[in-house]
Amino acid sequence: MTETLSYIRGQxxxxxxxxxxxxxxxxxxxxxSNHDHDTLVLIDQTRLPADFVTVECGTVxxxxxxxxxxxxxxxxxxxxxxxxxxxxxRDADGNRSPMAYLEAIDRLAGSRPTAVxxxxxxxxxxxxxxxxxxxxxxxxxxVAEAIAIHDEDRQMCKAMGRHGASLLSECESVMTHxxxxxxxxxxxxxxxxxxxxxxxSGHTLNVFADETRPLLQGARxxxxxxxxxxxxxxxxxxxxxxxxxxxxxxxxAIVGADRIAAxxxxxxxxxTYPLAVLASYHNVPFYVAAPSSTFDPKLASGDLIPIEQxxxxxxxxxxxxxxxxxxxxxxxxxxxxxxxxxVTALISERGVVRHPNREKLAKHFEQA
Numbered sequence: 001m002t003e004t005l006s007y008i009r010g011q012x013x014x015x016x017x018x019x020x021x022x023x024x025x026x027x028x029x030x031x032x033s034n035h036d037h038d039t040l041v042l043i044d045q046t047r048l049p050a051d052f053v054t055v056e057c058g059t060v061x062x063x064x065x066x067x068x069x070x071x072x073x074x075x076x077x078x079x080x081x082x083x084x085x086x087x088x089x090r091d092a093d094g095n096r097s098p099m100a101y102l103e104a105i106d107r108l109a110g111s112r113p114t115a116v117x118x119x120x121x122x123x124x125x126x127x128x129x130x131x132x133x134x135x136x137x138x139x140x141x142x143v144a145e146a147i148a149i150h151d152e153d154r155q156m157c158k159a160m161g162r163h164g165a166s167l168l169s170e171c172e173s174v175m176t177h178x179x180x181x182x183x184x185x186x187x188x189x190x191x192x193x194x195x196x197x198x199x200x201s202g203h204t205l206n207v208f209a210d211e212t213r214p215l216l217q218g219a220r221x222x223x224x225x226x227x228x229x230x231x232x233x234x235x236x237x238x239x240x241x242x243x244x245x246x247x248x249x250x251x252x253a254i255v256g257a258d259r260i261a262a263x264x265x266x267x268x269x270x271x272t273y274p275l276a277v278l279a280s281y282h283n284v285p286f287y288v289a290a291p292s293s294t295f296d297p298k299l300a301s302g303d304l305i306p307i308e309q310x311x312x313x314x315x316x317x318x319x320x321x322x323x324x325x326x327x328x329x330x331x332x333x334x335x336x337x338x339x340x341x342x343v344t345a346l347i348s349e350r351g352v353v354r355h356p357n358r359e360k361l362a363k364h365f366e367q368a
Contacts, residue, residue, distance in 0.1 A: 040084045042072045045183060049224040060089050060104040067111040074184020075258040075294055076153050079117030082108045083146035086125045096139050101129045113306045114267055114335050115258040120293045121149050153186040156291040157193050159349035164194030164289050167345060167352065171251035173206040175241065178269035179221035180256025190256040190289040199231055207233045208250060210241055212269060214315045238271050245282040253279045257290040264340030264356035265302025270333055276342040289347040292365065302337035310334050
C-alpha cells in the first residue's frame with residue numbers, strides 16, 4: 001500500500017522508490033544521513049489520479065501550506081505531517097532552538113481546525129521541547145518522536161484492519177465515503193484497513209465509493225488506491241447512495257473520522273451524516289474506524305466539534321470551471337457530525353465498541 005508521506009534526513013530523492021505503488025510495498029522512512037537538510041516528502045493528493053507527483057517541504061511554512069491546500073489530508077496523515085513539520089523549524093538566524101520549535105507548533109496548529117489528530121501530534125512534540133529544552137539533543141529527540149508517531153500509526157492501522165475484518169467477514173459489498181486508506185494515514189489507513197486485511201486473507205470485497213463532493217476524494221483517491229491494490233471498486237455520485245442502499249446490494253457502510261466526541265458523535269467528511277441516516281433507514285450496518293488519537297474526550301458531544309469552512313471556489317469553481325454565478329452565495333463546510341445513535345460500531349486499534357455511548361467509550365479506553 002502506498003503511504004502518503006515520508007520524512008528523511010538527507011536527499012529527498014531517496015524517499016520514493018520505483019516500486020512505491022506496489023500492492024504490498026510501502027514508502028519507508030529513508031535512513032538518516034549526515035546531510036543537514038531535512039525534508040518532508042508528500043504525495044500531492046491534489047494531483048491524483050492523473051499525476052503521481054511528490055512535494056518536498058523544507059520549511060514549516062511549506063508544510064503548513066501543504067496541509068491547508070490538501071496536498072496531505074486525512075486526520076492521521078495530517079498529524080504525522082505536522083509532527084515532521086516541527087522538525088524543520090529554524091529561527092531567523094537559521095538555528096534550531098526551542099523557541100523556533102514552539103513557534104512552529106503554534107503555526108501548524110492553525111492549519112486545520114477539525115481533525116484532532118493534528119493537535120494530538122503537536123502536543124506530543126511540545127512535550128518533547130518542554131522536557132528536553134535547549135541542547136544538541138533536542139532536534140534528535142523531536143525527529144525520534146515524529147518517527148514514533150508515524151510508526152505507531154502503522155501499527156494502529158494494522159490493528160484496526162484485524163478488528164474491523166471481523167465485522168465485514170460475511171459481507172460481499174461495502175460502501176465508503178471520502179478517503180480513509182493509506183493516503184489518509186499509514187499503510188492500510190482506517191476505514192479501508194479491514195478491506196485490505198480481508199483482501200490479503202483471500203476475501204476480496206466489492207467496494208462502492210461515494211465520489212465525495214466537492215473535492216471528490218472518493219472518486220479521485222479511494223478509487224485510485226483500491227485499484228492499485230487490485231480491489232474492485234465502483235464510484236457513485238453522492239446522491240446515488242440512497243438508491244443503491246435500497247436495492248439491498250450493500251452489506252455495510254464503513255467510514256473514517258476526523259474527531260470523535262466523548263459520547264461517540266463522529267465528525268467526518270461532509271456527506272457522512274446523510275449516508276449514516278440512509279444506512280439506518282435501510283437497516284445497513286454503519287461502521288466508523290479511527291485510531292485512539294481521533295477520540296477527543298474533552299468534548300462532551302459532536303455539537304462542540306469545530307467545523308472547518310473552506311473557500312467558496314471549491315464548490316463554485318472546481319478545478320477552475322465556473323459552475324455557480326458570482327452573485328450566488330456558497331456554503332462549504334468540510335465536515336458534518338453523525339450522532340452516535342446512527343453508528344453501529346466504532347473500530348479502534350484497541351477493539352470494537354458496538355452502539356457506542358459515553359460510558360462504553362470511557363470503559364473501552366480505561367481497560368486499554
